[in-house]
Amino acid sequence: MQSIKRTTIKDVAKMANVSPSTVSRVISNSPRISEETAKRVKYCMNELGYYPNAIARSLANKTSNTIGLIMPVRPGETLLNPFFQEALRGIVRGATVCSYDVLLATFQGGEDEIDSMRKLISASKIDGVILMTSRVNDNAIKYLREINFPFCVIGSPLDDKQIFNHVDNDNITASYELTKHLIDEGKKKIAIIAGDKNLIATVHRIKGYEKALIETQCKLDENLIYTGDFDEKTGYTYAKYLFENKINPDAILATDDLVAFGVVRYLLEKDIKIPDEVAVASFNNSILSRQFQIPITSVDIHADTLGEEAVKILIEYMQEGKVKRKIVPHTIHIRRSSSSKSSRF
Amino acid sequence: MQSIKRTTIKDVAKMANVSPSTVSRVISNSPRISEETAKRVKYCMNELGYYPNAIARSLANKTSNTIGLIMPVRPGETLLNPFFQEALRGIVRGATVCSYDVLLATFQGGEDEIDSMRKLISASKIDGVILMTSRVNDNAIKYLREINFPFCVIGSPLDDKQIFNHVDNDNITASYELTKHLIDEGKKKIAIIAGDKNLIATVHRIKGYEKALIETQCKLDENLIYTGDFDEKTGYTYAKYLFENKINPDAILATDDLVAFGVVRYLLEKDIKIPDEVAVASFNNSILSRQFQIPITSVDIHADTLGEEAVKILIEYMQEGKVKRKIVPHTIHIRRSSSSKSSRF
DNA sequence: CTGAAAGCGCTTACAG
């Protein structure tokens, strides 16, 4: 297709009457170039519309200036959940600021996440990887550590024994505060319906919930804790279970808005008053939580900031080799689902 | 960081007792290699864990096997709207099937979409581009045609005089059918509140609406047609306008679910019965349209399929140079917002 | 069917 002759470093060199090496040094802002030469070379580059070939550059200095991201295949993880989209925005924005590009891949057939990473890494297409979640026994993390390839995860290690770059919310505290809020609203029997129990985020959110209950001397009841998936069905199913089995909580904490919708749908069907009879609170502050018939109290985890910070940490690591972690503050939005006093909503 | 010595084509050649050229030919499945040699070389590649360096390959054959995608910056275009996310999934899936990767970039500061494309193209990082929308006077399309760079747009040209690769729904027909449905429900005065009027999709959806009205001899009233943005505010504002100015339509067609939510919010506030007093229908079949207090009739445009087909068309074009267009069928979901007879919802 | 050689467009020690 493209048969347009590219202008190369040689053309610039010829025009500026210097060697290609010099042009290369001008491009990379080498300090050992006279200002005069630099100016002349830059002028010629402009004149010729020269733009360095990133591929050639990558080959020569063994770095692609590209970050890899494996897109999850399970629709539940991306299609429905705005988290991925917002985090992605943050990642791309952060990368752009640092002059990196983002390569998006997915897997198919018999492959898994690790296969797709291996491919990109072996092919030298990427310099580092962003992992969008952290699981209890995370094979992707294990793999990347084994081959000692730069990465940063959005999420946390299970415990502090594992050390790697990561950025996360303080999910324990967020969940703790949310539970406290429900207690402050006079709720005595608070259930939690959480997402995938293999996600560290789930583990942490349950932990925060338990912490608040223990602290305020409420009972910690096994019958009030459930895990499932990040979807509406999980919420509906366990809400139904709770009431059909006469466990009858007066508040339900969901770890994702989608789960909360399922909960609310059940409550509405049964004409259970929200928040008076049962309060609901949740995570992610998606547009649904704001627009829903009954606006839902929800924690904004600032997914875009998580994404942006993850890239920054990764790039810094690639340049300086220092492992970092960063906690992004959350914001709790109190709405009608948990507080009859709630003003605007 | 990475000081692991890569195994290269030379290592394989040495082990297999052939020249690097031969190994290269085995990699690219050249037919002029004896089966025996091929087998031996493949064995050695496996043994050494060899994986071709994509960057070196790109440099040598001037093709990156990567497709570029410019992520819109305006939050309204991506953050809130699931269209982008679903289309992206389709794009990445389609690319993976064809062994392509997807490079995601955005712009910042004084740049625009075209600057970021220019960068990626000049740097030889991508072989083709997917455009996620088409506008009335689309500079991105103009630019790509000028430099004769392969691209495919999700959307349509304004008229058939412009020829380029694209995939789209038949928005005129979809809108026509939706309007007909409202007429069939007994509605006589149907308003349309559309998104950005510079988008071809908006133009087409208004056209389909008008076509249905003209055909059924309803009046075509300028006071019933509004354009704004793809957001809730637009819906709320114009719904309010329609009723405060006593235009009082008995149905409102929105061109996006977010717009529809704004409309519904206004109607609920004013205690206007849906669908009896005012019916509402919309586009995109987002999860909100299904989960909302009042489930909203909406057209599923199958954004993921649009994305997947766009990549396929683009890749075919890059290989064979044939310009193509494809129409992805839509699905209309009738729900309570427009039909009291609607069963499940 | 296979190999030697040149080349893709850069970078970077080395030498001056």
Added chain:
DNA sequence: CTGAAAGCGCTTACAG
């Protein structure tokens, strides 16, 4: 401060 040369890891006409 600048240049000549080698090299990054492939591909591909050309020759045999």
